[in-house]
Amino acid sequence: MWRLATRAVVRLYPEWWRSRYGEEFLALLDESGSGPGYLLDALRGAADARLGGDRGESLDSCQRVALGSALCAAAALAPIAALFLRVPESARLVDAAGRQPLVALSLAVVMLGVVATAVFALSGTVMVCILALREARRTHTQGLKAALAAVGVGVLLLIVAEAVLGVSYASLAQAQRQAETTTVAREVAVGVWAALCVLGIAMSAAGLRRAARRTHFAIEDARTAGALARAITWSAGIVLAGSVVWGAAMLIEAPGALTPLNAVAWLAMETVAAVALVPSGISLGRCRRSGHLVESARP
Amino acid sequence: MMPSPPLSGFGRYADPALVIMTSLAEGPKHGYAIIKDIEAMGGPVLRPGTLYGALVRLEHRGVVEPLRTQERRRPYQLTEKGVAVLTAQLAHVEHVAAIGRARLAAG
Numbered sequence: 001m002w003r004l005a006t007r008a009v010v011r012l013y014p015e016w017w018r019s020r021y022g023e024e025f026l027a028l029l030d031e032s033g034s035g036p037g038y039l040l041d042a043l044r045g046a047a048d049a050r051l052g053g054d055r056g057e058s059l060d061s062c063q064r065v066a067l068g069s070a071l072c073a074a075a076a077l078a079p080i081a082a083l084f085l086r087v088p089e090s091a092r093l094v095d096a097a098g099r100q101p102l103v104a105l106s107l108a109v110v111m112l113g114v115v116a117t118a119v120f121a122l123s124g125t126v127m128v129c130i131l132a133l134r135e136a137r138r139t140h141t142q143g144l145k146a147a148l149a150a151v152g153v154g155v156l157l158l159i160v161a162e163a164v165l166g167v168s169y170a171s172l173a174q175a176q177r178q179a180e181t182t183t184v185a186r187e188v189a190v191g192v193w194a195a196l197c198v199l200g201i202a203m204s205a206a207g208l209r210r211a212a213r214r215t216h217f218a219i220e221d222a223r224t225a226g227a228l229a230r231a232i233t234w235s236a237g238i239v240l241a242g243s244v245v246w247g248a249a250m251l252i253e254a255p256g257a258l259t260p261l262n263a264v265a266w267l268a269m270e271t272v273a274a275v276a277l278v279p280s281g282i283s284l285g286r287c288r289r290s291g292h293l294v295e296s297a298r299p
Numbered sequence: 300m301m302p303s304p305p306l307s308g309f310g311r312y313a314d315p316a317l318v319i320m321t322s323l324a325e326g327p328k329h330g331y332a333i334i335k336d337i338e339a340m341g342g343p344v345l346r347p348g349t350l351y352g353a354l355v356r357l358e359h360r361g362v363v364e365p366l367r368t369q370e371r372r373r374p375y376q377l378t379e380k381g382v383a384v385l386t387a388q389l390a391h392v393e394h395v396a397a398i399g400r401a402r403l404a405a406g
Contacts, residue, residue, distance in 0.1 A: 006347075021351055026370035028330040028347045038346050045348025096337070 003034035012046040304391040317392075320342040320362065320377060320382045320385040326365055327376035330354075343399040357381070 006029055010022060019277065304315040322328060322336040332344050343352075354375065357363040362381040366374045377385065 017355075021355070023371055024330065024373040025347060025351055028334075030348070031331040032334070032347055038348075041346035041348035043348070045352050048352050119382065 002036065002039055003029065006034060006039045006042050009042040009046055010040065012043070013049050017049045304357070307368045308333070309353070309356055312349070312353040312356055314343065315345055315349050316357055316362075317385075317388055319350070319353055320381060320388070323375060323377045324361060324385060327374040328372045329369070329372040331372070333375075339364065 009025060010026060010029075013022070029038075029042075220294060304313075306316050309316050318337045318340070319333055321340070321342075322333045325336070328336060330347065330350055334350060337343065337345055354363065356363065358375070360380075361378055362384050363375045364378050366376060
């Protein structure tokens with residue numbers, strides 16, 4: 001079983017690697033031992049081959065830490081979207097806002113936080129695309145350009161999703177005042193929003209995979225990886241800042257809008273994301289001092 | 300001051316690369332023969348992922364070169380540059396070892 005699993009891992013190596021080393025590597029696997037250690041070793045080798053590009057480059061240690069921790073931070077931020085889907089704020093808040101000016105002001109602050117989050121998230125994603133596109137132009141990497149086109153479509157879908165959410169919430173407030181079918185409208189709005197978000201992310205991932213298959217796309221060298229690490233770190237930081245604005249506004253101005261579980265989960269995820277960003281920031285600082293990122297960002 | 304060792308850019312593959320070059324100093328070998336030879340030398344147990352991670356780097360730097368495939372196995376041999384790199388790396392190791400021995404003797 002372990003041997004079969006290890007042989008299957010060969011599919012995770014880049015295509016250029018498989019066409020050059022695949023057959024002899026499989027022959028070696030047939031002769032060698034097997035077990036979880038062999039499987040993990042092959043997985044690590046696949047990750048190295050993907051990150052090292054077709055010249056077998058090793059990432060600089062600070063770039064490796066920066067890229068890894070920035071990706072961890074981005075992964076930690078992803079569940080925040082799922083959490084916000086469960087915030088039971090609308091009915092109580094909108095109802096109270098109609099009667100009390102102070103609650104109406106609080107609601108305005110919360111909505112400002114929501115808008116800030118959306119703007120920060122989108123501008124962060126756009127920043128990733130701009131930096132990566134600049135890098136693609138510098139290195140003339142067709143695969144990276146194709147991948148960015150796919151990511152761009154995904155980002156557009158996310159923008160549409162945010163617009164749908166905003167319009168739906170606006171109509172929801174109107175319906176709330178008229179005591180009409182608010183629950184169904186809210187669920188539909190959230191459902192459309194979530195579906196578009198998932199579709200956008202899936203399209204981005206599929207586009208990246210297509211581009212990888214067609215052009216043997218891999219992170220070309222350590223300098224490209226450094227530039228991407230910086231972009232991801234900045235965008236993750238910006239998204240984190242946006243969600244802090246929203247979450248803090250919720251906790252301070254409308255504590256009743258969050259359940260204790262919502263609040264604890266939100267704080268935990270913010271902490272994880274912030275802690276994950278710290279090593280990334282430190283490593284990027286080292287990279288900048290050693291000149292790698294200055295070189296890659298400003299060719 | 301001693302110059303940087305030739306394998307300083309290999310990261311975690313520096314040690315495997317050194318033992319692989321040492322094994323190939325005897326003559327061309329394929330992957331499984333390299334692993335067994337290193338084990339016989341008392342070196343680390345190299346698994347296929349690590350072995351090929353190091354071999355790819357050595358090949359792309361012109362330190363080793365592939366020979367014709369024989370029954371799915373491909374032997375590798377040291378190049379002239381590889382011999383020079385191995386010589387320099389061993390000199391570096393000997394330099395560090397000499398310092399270590401001297402300090403132990405003084406302590």
